[in-house]
Amino acid sequence: MALPVRPVGDPVAIASHLDAPWSILRLPMPGGGTLISERDTATIRELLPDGSLRAAGTVAESHAGGEGGLLGLAFLAASAAPIASATPSVSPGASAAPTVSPGASAAPSVSPGFSAGLAPSDSGWVYAYVTAADDNRIVRMPLTGSAGGYGLGASELVLAGIPKAANHDGGRIAFGPDGLLYATAGDAGNTANAQDLGSLGGKILRMTATGEVPAGNPFGTLVYSWGHRNPQGIAWDVQGQLWASEFGQNTWDELNRIVAGGNYGWPIVEGIAPAGAADPALIDPVHEWPTDEASPSGIAIVGDSLFMASLRGERLWRIQLSTGEVDDWFVHDFGRLRDVVSGPDGTLWFMSNNTDGRGDPAAGDDRLYQVQVSR
Known part of the structure; x- marks a missing residue:
């Protein structure tokens, strides 16, 4: 039985001077290690x-602008990774060839031999969700070296054609308990995208x-769930249930329990539908918050507790999944919070995001924090 946990004691900073950080990736392999993406530097x-901190590599495809750039990270060990046997998927009408900026080399960013089958790297691959010149896309890079000296090989295109804009780019990626890759894609500022099953x-x-x-997959396409505005956090509980956090517009931010094929209502409804106006075809969030208390990004589940990093709300929300009990921690203590992950030895790690152009950075920002969690 999964039991709830809560923060114990004061958080301590374990890294500083990050530049608009977005995703924390703890590597599940011998020697371990942690990688952090920086949205605007593509590092x-x-x-x-x-x-x-040291630079392990940069992602050349990333074109930072607005809320876009180098966003989510995920890792796949070589032992779990199949050899590629087909060209990457693209959205309807999109080109499978990577887009290049005017004046840039026309050589594709897909490594030679991708479509013919590329042998796995020694360690595995780091996956990245990036805003490119004309779209959002997912790429992967072989992880080279070892802890303390990791590097990144040439990138391969995994998926192109996710709509991009100055905001609502989504960007979280993670491998689920089923071994498949999940990605959150925002509506790119075009609300019609959310209810169009032909759009990613x-x-x-x-x-x-x-x-x-x-x-x-419920529709025979890459779409797993739809009707989202700007989901930015995904995590699975001990039962294998997928949860996702989502930015609302002006009224309600959401935490959703995701089911295959589910329509989560945007832009028809924001938050929980008013009494008497619910549409049975649309799924209400499990929890909602006023936008000035949340603007949720990354989430992590430890035992029966879901932790949710909040940007505008400047706090860490905790939701007890079995009871629905909700409380918040570190309100306005560290500014905007972008991501949260389970840390080593009974700890929780979370990361501030005050240097992204919307925060009020203090000297040394942004920082990665560690706090003990316990019953």
Whole structure:
């Protein structure tokens, strides 16, 4: 039985001087290690044991602007990764060839041999969700080296054609308990995308490690759930249930329990539908918050507790999944919070995001924090 946990004691900063950080990736492999994406610099940084940071590599496809750039990270071990056997998936009408900026080399960012089958790297792949010149896309790079000296090989295209805009780019990616890759895609500022099953925008997507449509997807496409505005957090509980956080517009932010094929209502409804006006075809969120108390991004589940990093709300929300009990922690203590993950030895890690152009950064921002959690 999963039991709830809560923060115990004061958080301590374990890294500082991050530039608009977005995603924390703790590597589940011998030697471990942690990678952090920086949205605007397109740099993936490695956290060293003494709290210092080094550049492991950059993602050339990233074109930062507004809320877009280098966003979510995920990892797939070589032992779990199939050899690619098909070209990457793209949205209807999109080109499978990576877009290049005017004046840039026309050589594709897909590594030679991708479509013919590329042998796995020694360690595995780091996946990144990036805003490129003309779209949002997912790429993957071989992870080279070892802890303290990680590097990134040439990128391969996994999926192109996710709508992009100055805001609502989504961007969280993670491998689920089923071994498939999930991605949150925002509506890219076009509300019609969310209710259009022919668009990848305003959706949660589910795909194989090489971007193909897996068996069991509800519409025979990459779409897993729809009717989303700007989902930015995904995590699975101990039962394998998928949860997602979502930015609302002016009224309500959401925490949703995701089911295959579910329509979560945007832009028809924001938050929980008013009494007497509910549409049985649309799924209400499990919880909602006023936008000035949340603007949720990353989420993490530890035992029976779901933790949700909040940007405008400047706090860490905790939701007890079995009872629905909700409370908040560190309100306005660290500014905007972008991501949260389970840390080592009974800890929780969370990251501030005050240097993204919307916060009020203090000296040394942004920071990665660690706090003990316990019953």
